[in-house]
Amino acid sequence: MTPTSIRPLWKPDHRFLEQSLMKQYMDWLFVKKGLYIRNYNDLWEWSVTDLEDFWESIWQFFDIQSHTLYRQVIIKPDRGMIGTQWFDGARLNYAEHIFRHKTAQRPAILFQSERQTTTRQLSWAELERQVSAVAAFLRQNGIGPGDRVASVLPNIPEAVIAFLATNAVGAVWSSCSPDFGTASIVDRFQQIEPKLLFAVDGYTYNGKPIDKTDAFRELRLALPTLKKVVWFPYLDPESRLERSTLWEDVLWTSANGLEFEPVPFDHPIWVLYSSGTTGKPKAITHSVGGCLLEHLKALALHQDVRPGDRYFWYSTTGWMMWNYSVASLLAGATLVLYDGSAGYPGLDVLWSLAERTQINHFGGGAAYYLSCLKAGIEPAKTHKLTALRTIGSTGSPLPPEGYRWIYESVKKDVWLISLSGGTDVCSGFVGGCPVLPVYEGEIQARLLGCKVEAFNEEGRPVRDQLGEMVILEPMPSMPIYFWNDPGNKRYFSSYFEQYPGVWRHGDFIRITERNGVIIYGRSDATLNRDGVRIGTAEVYSAVETIPEIADSLIIGIEKPGGAYLMPLFVVLREGQTLSGELVTRIKQTLRLQCSPRHVPDAVYAIPEVPYTISGKKVEAPIKKILSGVDPAAAASKDTLRNPSALDFFVNMNLESLGQSV
Known part of the structure; x- marks a missing residue:
């Protein structure tokens, strides 16, 4: 069993703690709700015991704007979690909440890539103009609430614009990265029958341009429901795909401002996909309202992302961390994007990006940090990372030596947030907490509203022992369903077969005596x-x-x-x-x-x-x-x-x- 250290690697000082949004939320609960909460463990216990009051407090604390009043916070089914309804009657829009933060004081998006080494800025005004035009184009082409819009774009501002426009009209977003094989894309998109596709002529990785034009000709033939293809010439400005509309032409669509289509709380926001390594990918469908509440909670409270911060997470558009990073705009942050390899021309390219763009929140996969460690990279000696406040890690467990490397070689006073969740909820179950210390090899806490336990082989919760990670209460961002899954058969078999009414996530964990969490890998392995x-x-x-x-x-x-x-x-x-x-x-x-x-x-x-x-x-x-x-x-x-x-x-x-x- 992996030992954890007694002395923390980091702990919040008094000023950090008092200024954190988590502490502000706890103070708000005392003033507005009369709840006296001594510490985070008490807060977590309340959040998973009184689900209705907790999630309603998140709604109120973040001032969720609904076009209609909700009648009830939570309606549970007779058995299990599938079919749980949240904020029944509310109608809202995810993108509308993002544009609450538009300002002339800072850019909305910063972008850099292997091909574009200078930083491109996109202002909030320009973001709004382009989203308005694309949304108007979608409406003109009959795209509305419930229609599926598919995308195969790199991690570029145009992907964010296309998503926001899709959401603004009430349509359902679904994205694959252009590095997916054509068969893999077909396996995903055929399930959801999209009406419109955003496509790119190719992408660059490790300095090599990779053309995708022929692949998209194949893809269009395999998706007979497509009515329109929007073509983005990324590699070659002169590239064209027959019977498609150029992105630049879409941006000339006349629009009378940006209009947001209010949809029910449980209306689908996007379809994400399981890895598909051992079978047909599951088309995991999340709700607009569920992701809105979960992302505000996770990013603002658990990562302390606030207006004016610069937020970056290295990802592709085919991983749920892309969706999660875009959600930083909900908290008023400037989103920093990078398209390309994290190792080209060297492993320090992302640290150079962090220095150049003054990133406050830097995220990546555990494998990236371990690669830097093994290569002897020491960003603290080669880069000025004065703006860096948090470092996030996910994708696989970050071992103790990864923790040590970050504090010894990146920044000694940075707050390390090891996060674990999944495509299943497009967020985390366990992760950071700004009012708690960081211990080597240990995730700080179970997130608010996530009733995570470790079950032994008898199906009983255990402490400080290895066990199966389970979730005992529903969360708003759990899937509303899997697309094209009659009777929720695949949904049920994915999570609820082993323990009746209990979500089995498939990770092997230990909840420590400090209520931190250590993840030991996938339980199926x-x-x-x-x-x-x-x-x-x-x-x-x-x-x-x-x-x-x-x-x-x-x-x-x-x-x-x-x-x-x-x-x-x-x-x-x-x-x-x-x-x-x-x-x-x-x-x-x-x-x-x-x-x-x-x-x-x-x-x-x-x-x-x-x-x-x-x-x-x-x-x-x-x-x-x-x-x-x-x-x-x-x-x-x-x-x-x-x-x-x-x-x-x-x-x-x-x-x-x-x-x-």
């Missing part, structure tokens, strides 16, 4: 040696401290006759070989840092670890392949960032599994 469950993140944290190891993957496989095999696969740094001495050192490290049960049965050198497009190690599909499942059924290559990484496992001699150096 959990190792089970001699009846003891082991989180894969524990193994990675130990193995990847060894200088010769660049990356690793561990799998547990049940063999006939009750045998259990646990092979470890390692990616070696350039010039290194998997010698007997190195294997011995790997095993000794795991035995000393973890336990004898963590020691693998065999160690193999591999060219690379397979990753999903959003940066998660592909564990469960590899387990299936090594258990003899047809590789085509076990994993979809189109959903992987590096599909060729599967080849090693597909070609592996299963009879020899367990025999290595």
